[in-house]
Amino acid sequence: MEGEPPEMTILLLAALLPPLFLMIKIYKLDKVEKEPGGLIVKLLIFGVLTTVPAAFLEGFLISLVGGVISPKTTLFILVENFFCVGLVEEGVKYFALKKGSWNHPAFNYTFDGIVYAVAVSIGFAAAENVLYVMEYGMATAGVRAVTSIPGHCIFAIYMGISFSLAKYCEVHGNLPLRKKHLRNAIRIPMLLHGFYDFCASMKEPIWTIIFLVFIVALDVAAYKKVNEMERQDRPL
Template structure:
């Protein structure tokens, strides 16, 4: 029970933090809980698709090859998870009347990502220990939140394109809302999977740089928030 609570705490804390960064018009809490729940549920299709793709990759290559590590982490994990998290946010919030400011998109996508991260963290911690819970609280959960920040920026541009009647631009930016966080996610997971001394150093430098960037980017987007327009 203690580990479960510890596993949920960082995700909930980050949802509260991103909610408080929305300075212009707070989002309905009921909507945010819905998005969070959809993020939790998105773990199910993600797990199924990850298992299927992993089996496909193993037909063509050995698990200890660099090609497998890169493909599995970028396509078999990152692409699938970011797609599922984006769909969760889109199904829950895209047509909601509260989605009327640019920063709303970041709030929605971060909330969806943290719903996903929360249940994933619980599953990992049930089979782990206190050290696992702390490590994931400091690294994995914030990484999902950062993916949500990246996703949310492009998600918001896509929403504005729809309001302008630009279907081509809408489609392009919805794709980017999955592809761009996939890059960060894939680098993160690949670095954890590779066994080399320099990778350890690269990983922690990467985490620090991305964390600082995400914090500053959220502050900037919050300060420049504006109403979505056609």
């Protein structure tokens, strides 16, 4: 009908609005000192760009693992989701996060790391979402709006918590604890991401139940944690 937006525009909006909505929600939680808009945009762009090396590394590693382990086995699914996907995606997002924000003068409060990590992850999720929605349509947009997009945001929240704690330890001269928190900034999101994808990849009904319970528990835990960090926000 005349006057209606083209189908591609609708699909783009369906792909981009959920991640941008979550980015705005997290940004608004940072009540003590808002982060520079330019820095947030830069981190969003970094997140978009990380999809390229992530796709290359994932394809390479999955092919490599597939040459050693039969793709029909549970072991292959486990390795694929935790290492070929979870570790790679969270690893490239962590790299972009650290390069883009660690030494920035605006990184001066403990909640800042969460905002930065979410910005990178939302950039990644938005780019990924556009590709999926353009290929599979509106139904995929609806499913991903309540699963994958919040998932990326939640993984980023946990990355950002450890990232901020590491920065706090560096400022206060505790270098051994700094290293521990930086490792956790990759390790915790990787484990959450890997388990999420592993559950989603399994075909048995029990895994669907586990997947749904895991999503709800993760959402509740992340909501509580991010609000706790906002209340306890303090200078580094």
